[in-house]
Amino acid sequence: MGEIVRASRGDSEGLPAMPPPAAAPMSAPAPQDEGIDPRRLIEALYRRRRILIVTMLVAALAAGGGALTLPRTFTARTSVLVLPDSDPGYLGSRSAGSGPVESHVDLLREFVQSRAFMQPTLQRLGYLDEGEDPDRVGAAVRGIQAGVRARPLGAAAFEVTYTGRDPAWPLRIVDAVVSSFIDVSTRARASQAEQAAEFLENQLAEYRKRAADAQAAVDRFQREHATTLAQAPESTSSRLARVEDGLIEARMSQMDAEMRINLISRQIESTPQTVVSERSRVPNPRVLAFQSELARAEAQLAALQARYTDQHPEVRAKMREVEDLRGRYNDATSQPTTSGAETTRVNPAYERLKDDLLTAQNQAAAARARVAEFGGLMNPARSAATTVPVVRQQWEVLQMRARTQEGLYNTLVERLEQARLASEMDIRRSRSIYQLIDAPRLLPSADGKKRLGILIGGLGAGLLLGLTLVGLQEMTDRRVRSAEELERSLGLPVLASIPLLPEMPYEVQVRRSRQLLAVKIAVAAALVALLFVLGARTNAGRDFIRERAPAPAAATAGSAATTVPAPAAPQNR
Amino acid sequence: MNRMFLPSVRETYSDHQSLVELSESRRRLLEEFRGLYTAVLARMDRDRGIVLGVSSPMHGEGKTTVATNIAGAMAADLEKRVLLVSSVFHPADRRTGERPGLAEYLADPARSLEELLVPTPLPNLHVLFAGAAPDNPSRLLRGERMRRTVTELRERFDITVVDLPPVLRASDTQVLAGMMDGILLVVGVGATSIWAAERAVKMLAGANLVGIAANRAQSELPQWLARWIGGNEWVA
Structure with missing residues (x-):
């Protein structure tokens, strides 16, 4: 409204000599506003405030009714100190590595959800006695799994809580869960170390057998190829060379004698007898x-x-x-x-030639005999020259394998010794990983906070619903809401924005305003009283004092009413 | 005429309450009407013999209040002869007719305008009532006699403010608007739809529509909230 044509105001005496008004608004509408105007938004909310109030009240009443029907619950809690640098990853926690305490907390959650872990817990709670109804045991398991909560407390501890409707059970269940968790995790660590040593021992026997087998194979091979292994590869090759040379020489002598025989035979044919x-x-x-x-x-x-x-x-x-x-x-x-x-x-020449021929035939026969002799020696020499290196190579491989197996066996023996020492230390250390900081005890009831949360949630839902309704109404309402909207829509100047005339005297307005203020104060007081009633619980003041007062004072205040001594809770496991 | 909330008129009618005694809101209300008639007169092509029609899209948007207040403010502030033709009858409105006025003048050519004008405590302000509604008011309002009457009023008064029927309720308004020198359209904020205002502007396309007066246009927020947000001149 501040942008309404105000410049046209002039002196009240006579018509003012003012310039003609700008024609722009008459010709073209002003551009549309973009975005949400906070002022218009607040005006719309104020205009539709009744819808908002009614929806919030209805939602709050519904939430309050629901909160009042909530059953009363009891919560027990205990805290567990975790030894630093104790990684539970090898126990099977899927979130190992997210954080030292978080890993233990996740491990506890996984344990609670597993059937194997519930066995010792149920045993501690007395559920596994003979003749126990399986349905009742199943209901107890489901109840424990649904009610047990664990969360980290700083960097070196975590707390375990259980919330249930029966005041007799939370303390027992928290104690049983924590004790079982410590027992099971300690046993799991010891079992893990023993399994590692057992595994190494099994491996050791296996490797001992392998080493013996390898040595036996070496011995057997040596027996089977004793003659071959006795020969040096160098002597076999030189012998083969000698046989080859002798064979060549014998063949040359045979050829020489045969050629002489041919020559003498031709001379004999041409010589008269x-x-x-x-x-x-x-x-x-x-x-x-x-x-x-x-x-x-x-x-x-x-x-x-x-x-x-x-x-x-x-x-x-x-x-x-x-x-x-x-x-x-x-x-x-x-x-x-x-x-x-x-x-x-x-003819004496003929006779001499005959003698020569005989001599040459004798030489040829001798040469053939030598060729046959060396030919017979050739194959054994060649076979020996090729077999001996192969056999020797196989023998060396077998020896190397035997030495490797023996080395592995010796290494494994050393490892086994180390693993035994480490497992003993681990078992000794795992017994002191978890330490109970305080015994399980009942906490002040949080039902009031829960009910208050439900009430606030209901109010929020009502507010959201009311805002949605207001938005829908504003979107469908086409009434003129401001002078600016008129100028935009009609393209005409708004010459004045005249407010609503006061319909009642000032005294009446003041009286009504005071009455309205009184009503608002009464509603606020009623709301505070309602919240107080929803959040109220028995012994709240006593719990408040006991939690904040020093130990002697708490003892004199009779704190034993809610702090139940731990039933044989493990203090140092 | 409801004069209860007309500060300028009441101030002049009786000297019981001076301008100084007016509350802040009423003083500013008076300033708003002064600004309105100043802007309207600035849009006229002459400064005398002006016939200004005041109408609205629908009933109940404050058209009569605006017409009465700007007539009273002009008579009080300006040295001009001002006539307020109050609530021109239309077929749906049978309440007028308590006193003789425009209807009797249009129906009986023998009657004199002087005897129908009602004087007010302001010497330069007169009122012409609508009179008894005839059976067929359109016949009177669209006749030549009505046109001559407007000419006569233009000659006898410096400024004539005519309170016309709603545009969307009486088709006679379009005819009468054509006889006026200018039309001021009053739109009730928070009551009239944009659709009705646009349709009224289209129906007055043949007239000289000088502008719009946004009535009941103050913020709906309480004063403390409006002052906290800012931008509302009526709580400053």
Whole structure:
């Protein structure tokens, strides 16, 4: 309303000489406001305040009624100190590592939810006696699981509480749960350490057997391959080389003898067995000598040519010697022979050639025998040369395996000793991980707070419902709410915003205002009284004093009325 | 006319209460009406012979209150002859007619306007009542006699304020609005829908709609809350 045309006000005497009004509002509507105007929001809430009040009252009455029907509950609590650096992770807590105390708390929660843990707890509570109704036991398990709560207390302790309707049970249940938890966790730690040692012992026997097996395999292999292992790989290879050389040499001798046999056979074929002459002709002794030398040199040349090429120096020397002998033989044959009586007699050259042939055949037979001998030695030598290294390698592998198994066995023996020492220390330490700080005791009832919370929740729900209704009404209400809205919607200037005229005298307004104030004070007093009634409980003042007063004073105040001595609660486990 | 809450008029009618004695809210209310007629007159093309019609979309939006108050304020503040033609009858309103007025003048050409004008304690303010509603008021209001009457009022008075029927309730208002020099539309905040206000503006498209007076436009919040939030001139 502050933006209404106010500049047009002028002097009250006569028409003012003012400039014509701006035409902008007449032509185009003002732009729409964006966002929520807090003032309009407050106005809308105030305008619809009756809806808000009614919905909140209805919701509060409903919540109050529900809160009054809540049964009375009793809570017992105890605190447990946790040894620092005691990680319960190996006991199976899924949240191990979230925090030292949190891990223990999570472990306790998991224990409470497990059937195995409930056995000792129920036994302590006397539920597992003979003839016990299974349904009753099941109901007790469900009740304990639903009512037991655990939460960390600082960095080194946690508390366990149980809330139930029967005042006789919370103390017993808290004591049984905490005692069972400490027993079970201690047993679990000891069992864990024993299992570790047992596992190592089982492993030790296994490794001992493996080492023995490996050594037995070495011995057996050594027995089976004693002869092979006795041979050195170097002697077998040199023997194989010697056999190969002998075989080659024998084959060369055989070839040499066979070539000489062929050559002599050809010479025998070309040499007549007998010599016929009218006169006895005496052969030239020089020719005969040259002929014999030439035949021997040609045989040697053939043998060399069989072994070497023609470029070999020995072959070439032998070839020159043969040429020289052949030339001297030709010279000797051109000279005249001694005349004599013509007779027929055995050719001596033929006889000599036959002798040579026999000699060569003997040499060839000897060479064949040697080839056969070396051929027979070849396969065993070759087999020995390949088998011995393989056997030796297998033997070395077996020996290495045996040494490895023996080393593992020795390491395991050392570990077992260490594990035994560690498990003994762990078992000794686990007995002092948990220590009860205080015995289980009954807490002051929190029913009042719970009821107050329900009442406040009901008020909040009523407020939300009322706000929703107000929003719906404001969205559907199309009535003009302000001069600005008129200007926006109609595109016309609002020349004045005239307030509602007072309908009643000032005295009446003051009287009504005072009456309204009195009513509000009465409602507030009634609300305070209601809250007091909802939050009230018996012995509240006594509990308040006992919790805050020093110990001697608490003793004189008769605190034994609510603090029940712990029934054989484990103090130091 | 309910003069109980007309500070400027009552102040002038009887000297029992001076302007100084007015409460703060009423003094500011008077200033609001002064600002309203000042803005209206500034939008007229002349300063004499002005016929201003005051109407609203529906009944009960404060149109008669606004018309009466700006007429009284103008008569008190300005040295001009002012006439208030009060509550022009329409078919749905049979309450008027206690005193002779416009209806009798329109129906009987022999009657003189002088005898129908009612003087007030303000020497320059006169009132012309609506008179007894005829059987067919549209015939009178749309006739040539009505047009001549408006011309006559324009000549005899410097400013004539005519309290017209609601626009959406009487079609005669559109005809009468065409005879006026300007129309002031009164809209009751918190009572009238935007739809009705828009429709009224469309129906007065042929007239010179000078502006809108937002009636009952103060915040609905209590004074302490409005003062705490700020922005409400009526609690400052």
